[in-house]
Amino acid sequence: MNRQAKGKTPRRPPPKKPPNSQKDPVGVYCRVRPLGAEDEECCIEVISSTTIQLHAPEGFKTNRNGEYKETQYSFKKVFGVSVAQMELFEYVAKPLVDDLIRGKNGLLFTYGVTGSGKTFTMTGSPGQGGLLPRSLNMIFNSIGPYQAERYVFKTDDKNGMEVQSEVDALLERQRRGNVTVPKTPSSRQKLDPEIADMIKPDEAYKADGVDEDNSYSIFVSYIEIYNNYIYDLLEETQEDAIKPKWNGGGTPVRQNTEFIPPQSKILREDQNHNMYVAGCMEVEVKSAEEAFQVFWRGQKKRKVANTRLNRESSRSHSVFIIKMAQAPLDADGNNILQDKNQVSVSQLCLVDLAGSERTGRTGAEGTRIREAGNINQSLLNLRTCIEILRENQMCGTNRMVPYRDSKVTHLFKNYFDGEGKVRMVVCVNPKADDYEETLLVMRFAEMTQEVEVARPVDRPICGFTPGRRHRNQAFKEELSRRLEERGGPVDRDVPSVINYMVHSLPPLPSSELTDPHDDITLPRLIEALENRHRIRQKMIEDYNKAANMMKSMLQELDANLISKDNFIHEQNGKLAERDKIIQNNKAEMERLEKKNKMQEHKIDILQKTTKIYEDDKRSMQQELETREQRLHRELSEKRRMEQRLHGVVSDTQHKWEKECERRVNAMQLEMQNKLWVKDEKLKQLKAIVTESKTPGRPEPPPRQTQPKRPSREERLPAKRSASPSPLPTTTPVRPLHRRSRSAGGEKWVDHKPTSSLDLGTVLQPVIPNAIQVSAPSEKALSKCDKYVLTHQEVASDGEIKTKLIKGDVIKTRGGGQAVQFTDIETLKQELTTVPSRKRKSSEGTPASGDGTDGAWTDVETRCSMAMEMRAGSNMGPGYEHHGITKRRKP
Structure with missing residues (x-):
């Protein structure tokens, strides 16, 4: 139980107000301001006297699809720019x-x-x-x-x-x-x-x-x-x-x-x-x-x-x-x-x-x-x-x-x-710059229209009979008319005359004595008092005269009232008869009121039933809206997942198509090389067999044959010899890789993404003293001085082109690391043709006379070109680049 604090008066309960179930919504009006300049973009259009439409300005996207959105808002009244x-x-x-x-x-x-x-x-x-x-x-x-x-x-x-x-x-x-x-026309000035x-x-x-x-x-x-x-x-x-503030003199006085x-x-x-x-x-x-x-x-x-x-x-x-x-x-x-x-x-x-x-x-x-x-x-x-x-x-x-x-x-x-009318005027500027803020104002105004306020009730009317002021005014006019006939004041009642005369008295002069020998102030004051006394005597005479006139008028009114009393008695008899009629009408009214109350009770029951149904309808509508929103959300999520899966499938399909195409090309090249090797061996075997059957016979002039296709191991780079060398009997040894002239003691961050493909070529980039990462990190960058990024892309001819993007690791003021890119090195795989080869004679002379030196096993024959792309001496560590091999068909 809450106890009241000592020394405090209890809070008065609110006064009981008559119940008022009637409510009115808040009246919301919209007024559109004219544009400041004619060339400004407008985002508001007045559709009708109650509706406006908002257009999203250029470059402003409002939905997920990136389209422009147009919304309409309704008000009680819309006032355009010309209103x-x-x-x-x-x-x-x-x-x-x-x-x-x-x-x-x-x-x-x-x-x-x-x-x-x-x-x-x-x-x-x-x-x-x-x-x-x-x-x-x-x-x-x-x-x-x-x-x-x-x-x-x-x-x-x-x-x-x-x-x-x-x-x-x-x-x-x-x-x-x-x-x-009294007001004058010059008061407004x-x-x-x-x-x-x-x-x-x-x-x-x-x-x-x-x-x-x-x-x-x-x-x-x-x-x-x-x-x-x-x-x-x-x-x-x-x-x-x-x-x-002026005191009447020549200088102002500051009071505070x-x-x-x-x-x-x-x-x-x-x-x-x-x-x-x-x-x-x-x-x-x-x-x-x-x-x-x-x-x-x-x-x-x-x-x-x-x-x-x-x-x-x-x-x-x-x-x-x-x-x-x-x-x-x-x-x-x-x-x-x-x-x-x-x-x-x-x-x-x-x-x-x-x-x-x-x-x-x-x-x-x-x-x-x-x-x-x-x-x-x-x-x-x-x-x-x-x-x-x-x-x-x-x-x-x-x-x-x-x-x-x-x-x-x-x-x-x-x-x-409580009670009272509430109205709001929403002012909007059609400028495109105010579009976002205007959108929020429109949503608030639209929501405010749904709030209802109790309708104000009429004030109780006083119990006096109406027309009192009019009768009093008529009486004053009649009194003024009679005073005018008798020579009295016109269009003025007695209190007005007295009030006017009181205010018309002359003011008293200053009575302050500054000198004991002052002979001017006292006579002036005596003269003013005598003047006021004469005016007062005149006012008393006028008042007595007006009182006598009023007394005679009242006597005449009494005589008229006596004559009117008889008329009033007659009217009272008629009023009694009318009272009986009124009593009968009251009884009928009471019967109708009881019937009306019964009907009102039935209406209340119907209204309560209607309210219950409306509440059920509102709850079901809310549940339906919730389910519709959930369904819409699930559909949008499903659509988003389908788009994402479609993108993943298309990317995977494109990736595997490229990979399959690359593997098919590599397999075709390998099979073609094997076929050429077999053909060459068969031709050499046929030549040996033919020579063994005819011993001591002079050797015929050499004829042009199909050169033998070197194998993958035979195409390895080797040092050029002074004379043609016979076919190699052992597997050639791969020479050491040449280091770049810019190689030093720096440590490198070798950033090679996981999506990079292994091309399987002979020459590969080698970066000594490097930390290989699939994603750059602050820890790796803090330990190294250089940075290189391996990037692969498809060239115009369908081959894969590799780019090595190099940079320097720089420390920032905040204690972090930044990479400044300095150069880009491009590596590309190409296939070149091998020139036609002639079989050598038994004396070791060339089989052809076109000046081609070396047998088909020569290094220059097998690998016509190997190119190293370098940007300069300061490019960083050396690389063994992709071999660029060109082959000519016989």
């Missing part, structure tokens, strides 16, 4: 102003990336007023003749309103020095020249259904949320405190020069559990010009900065609150009821959110980076709250919405959890 501010106001803000006058709350905020036109949409520009000035115009056009005197309504510093009497209000006006003066064209009176917009029996008053406040701190833009700061930093405000909860900014200044205004002047005074203090994307980028979220207080008049229609419970307070919040931005694009540094981080974090919290609200409403969950994570969401939590 004027007036049309936007009619669709978006005008219904919220109607609800404000009827006592209902509203929230309107603009959302988008930086430079998308949010401030222009909310505030406007000279000649093109935005939503805020047009809303002020409509409010004062509607309640202008029904406004209360200044200081009749007074804030209680707890988000509530109190009603003061006329006397208290008059005393406060005199204390503050604000005396109401006092406006700031910057806003003179932004606030224009427009009588075209008026709210319908304004209660004429109520008295209204407007209060405005202006705050900003900067780095998640709340500041009052209407509060007097250091700059205002040290401004020179002490530095007063702006203090952040805190959020509190009132007795109705509504959030408000504690200590925020609320200014009572009586005209649209005065209200916009107050707004502009705070607008100059708002945090703005120059970035790469926007010349005046908002660095904070601004909230302009319009609060309307209204209370009914008494039964006579003269004064406002002095009952706090009868005061109705409604407010309209106009929010200009700062734009989300990427510091890489804006070029922000220092303080700007911190500001951008806080802005993006607050917008992310807003998105999180909307997502959880949508999930709770659509899936029936009860997750806690994190309103307190940000001041923006905490301030407006009542609009999403």
Whole structure:
């Protein structure tokens, strides 16, 4: 059991509100800003009045196949680049102003990336007023003749309103020095020249259904949320405190020069559990010009900065609150009821959110980076709250919405959890550079449309009969007419005359005595007092005269009332008969109400059954979507595996085709060599047999025969002899390999990939003092000074070409190793033809006369060319290169 802390008052439970099951979705509108330059690429296209389409810019791939993606988004209304501010106001803000006058709350905020036109949409520009000035115009056009005197309504510093009497209000006006003066046509000339064209009176917009029996008053406040701190833009700061104030003389007087930093405000909860900014200044205004002047005074203090994307980028979220207080008049229609419970307070919040931005694009540094981080974090919290609200409403969950994570969401939590209309204007820039950020804004806006807010309920109406103000006005007009007939004041009631005469008294001169022999101040004061006494006597005479006239008029009214009493008795008899009819109608109404309740009970049962079915349908749809996603994921995975296997199979097939072709060629060459060797042996055997049968016979001239094909062992390189040598009887010995002239004491990293093929040639590259690796590593590179990479590729003639890529191992500053490539050596295997050979005669002379020296077993005959490719003396270690053998057919 939780025990209450000592000395703390228990928390009041929230007031019981009438249940309201009707909900409306958040109204989301989209406005497209015109392009800055005609040659810029556009990524947004307006399809219809409710749909836009986003085109991915050139070079931006959005799907796995590398294709351009086009997406469409639907809103309640889409405003193109040619839509004027007036049309936007009619669709978006005008219904919220109607609800404000009827006592209902509203929230309107603009959302988008930086430079998308949010401030222009909310505030406007000279000649093109935005939503805020047009809303002020409509409010004062509607309640202008029904406004209360200044200081009749007074804030209680707890988000509530109190009603003061006329006397208290008059005393406060005199204390503050604000005396109401009639408006003149030149009053608008006092406006700031910057806003003179932004606030224009427009009588075209008026709210319908304004209660004429109520008295209204407007209060405005202006705050900003900067780095998640709340500041009052209407509060007097250091700059205002040290401004020179004139005392009527020739020099200004500074009242205070002490530095007063702006203090952040805190959020509190009132007795109705509504959030408000504690200590925020609320200014009572009586005209649209005065209200916009107050707004502009705070607008100059708002945090703005120059970035790469926007010349005046908002660095904070601004909230302009319009609060309307209204209370009914008494039964006579003269004064406002002095009952706090009868005061109705409604407010309209106009929010200009700062734009989300990427510091890489804006070029922000220092303080700007911190500001951008806080802005993006607050917008992310807003998105999180909307997502959880949508999930709770659509899936029936009860997750806690994190309103307190940000001041923006905490301030407006009542609009999403309570009652009131919420509308959002999404501003987008069609520039191709903003495509990625615009895509995120569109997804958030589309999700926000699915959140529902409780519909505001109508305020209870006072029990007095309607038309009280109209009857009182008619009575005053009749009284003025009769006073005019009798020579009294015209178009003025008595309190107005007295009030006018009180304020027309001449002011008293200064009574300060600076010299004991002053003979001017006292006579001047005596003369002023005598003048005021004469005026006072005249006022008393006029008052007595008006009182006598009023008394005679009241006597006439009494006579008229007596005559009307008889008429009232007759009407009472008729009313009694009507009462019987009304009683019968009430009985019938009660019977119909019981029947209606029975039908409502049946409707409730059907609605609950429908809700159960809808929940089942929603759960089945979610399960179906989950299974479809899983199936789609499995199909895509299967397709990916098929593509991967197909690639592996094609690569393996190509590799084995090359290997088989190489092996077939090698086998054909080997078989052909064997066949040629056998042919040569048979021919030699035939020649020996023929010579043995004819001894002592002179040898015929030699005839040209097919030379014998040397074997693989006989084609090994050997030193050239001076005379032809007979056929070798033993296997020739392979000579030693010649070392390269650049060979030294360096150690080499021999990087030979595992995919390298063994060509089986006689001459192979040999690298002494080397570490052979299949993949380079930092450990191997740290032990060596040189690096060589063996790379094989297929040449144009189908043979395999080997490249030796050489480099130096260099130590880096960070303690690692880097390779700097210096040279590339290419090794290629070729097949050359062998020249035709003639059989030698018994005397050892050549069998042919073409000057060919050496027998077919000669080294030059067997290997016509062996080439070594070297780049120079500094190429590194020596190599025994691939033999390049050319053969000529006989």
